[in-house]
Amino acid sequence: MTPTPRLRRWQCALAMAVCAVPVSTGVLAQEARTPSAPLSLPALGDSVGQDLSPRAERRLGDRVMRAIRSDPAVIDDPLVLEYVQALWGDLLNAARQRGEIGPDLDDSHAWEPFLVRDKSVNAFALPGGYIGVHLGLMAMTTTTDELASVLAHELSHVTQRHIARMMGQQSRTSWMSMASMVLGILAASRNPAAAQALIYGGQAASIQGQLNFSRDMEREADRVGFTVMSEAGFEPGGMARMFEHLQQASRLNDDGSFPYLRTHPLTSERIGEARARMGPDGWTQALQARPSERQRTAWHALMSARAQVLMDPRSDALHRLATLSLPEGASPLQQVRVHYTVSLAKQRTGQAAGAAAAMGQARQAALGLPATQQALVWRLLTLSEADGLLEAQRSQEAATALDRPALASPMVPPQAGRPELLLRARLALAQPASGTQTSQWREAANQLQPHVSQHPHDAAAWALLSELWRRLDQPLRAIRADAEATAALGDLPGAIDRIQGAHQRFRRPNAADVIELSVMDARLKIWQRQQRADLRDDN
């Protein structure tokens, strides 16, 4: 297989601001050769030529994440995120078992994937173990193994300390240029003109020049990623198929929507190596089903459909998806996927009746699935339906949907998780006021409380909890939860303001308030310390 000329350039960036922009590769190639302008100096505390320490790398990553978390392109869709986190968790465990992640790196890094609402095909690693996954990548991958191969590759850039090595070598890169570059990616999806200006100003080109991984690093990420994904139980053929799939799709579609290829060009060598790693019996071995494989297949089918609907909110895109028709001879899973897509697209274009009908068809088709897939698919359909109804402010119907009995199935239904928790809280808040509301609010708050202590950076959960406490007439707890949500979204000054405001308001606290205020003070000190560190880094 010969690569097309535009795929020959081999470069990978930590985060690819320019790559998300729909311009021709020719322009980018020229720009990339422009000598880079000097950027302001960092205060990383590491001397030039040394790897960034794991702690310093994490601080850099946290800083970047604080700058981008509240951007509307960074989306928290509990269902899609849960799926990506599940794959990510399997890869992470395999990497730990193989010793790719030692205790030091494990402790210092966040190991957190996040979703970017962008229809281009891309994924990127940030310092500190944060991995951005474009919804466009999820939508174009046809199997869980293909998606896992990209995640494993990005994970390996982190575990092999490629970022640390580069940041150590290239000490001119400042903290904020990294954050602004990532913001550039996010802006590009909404405002191509702004992104163009960024490119022609040479800024993006110089940043890209600094952050490209070397060819050796790319080979290492492919090699280590392949082993990690295989040991995590994914079909090893996923990597080679991902490459082939990308190459075919990009031939048909040369519109800049494949930024991943600009940074990871598919040379025949790269594809060949991925195939060779599988050995002569690779394809046969890969076909032997593992227990969870069928479930993963169904999970991917539905979540890639969901990503496809969420990645492009424009009405013409949604209209296209709302009028999808079934291919001839579609398998039960394909049928579920098409009806599910149509239903989601109709939900989002205000066609409530059509959405409900399509969801009913998806449910009907789900009855034809193998028993191992049914419970999982049923849960995803139910949660998606309830979510759509809550979005459309049809809370009674959402309550009915959520209470639909789980499908009788030989499989134990998947554990209720974060999507259920957040939906229940939204539902409690959405229903019209009545005598029973208080107890529902209290129950939802009681369920969220242990969740946020385990996941203190869950901004969506904190925001719901804040509203619940407010309604339950617990103003101090509401303020604290609001401050936590604000901090989790990266706005430290906002979080600090909220706590300081609470002190003003509660000058004569009762005994319970005193306890709450002391918890808040402990959090305040942490945020103030972080903010001081941020300011030091800027100067």
Ligand SMILES: [Zn+2]
């Ligand atoms: Zn790479």
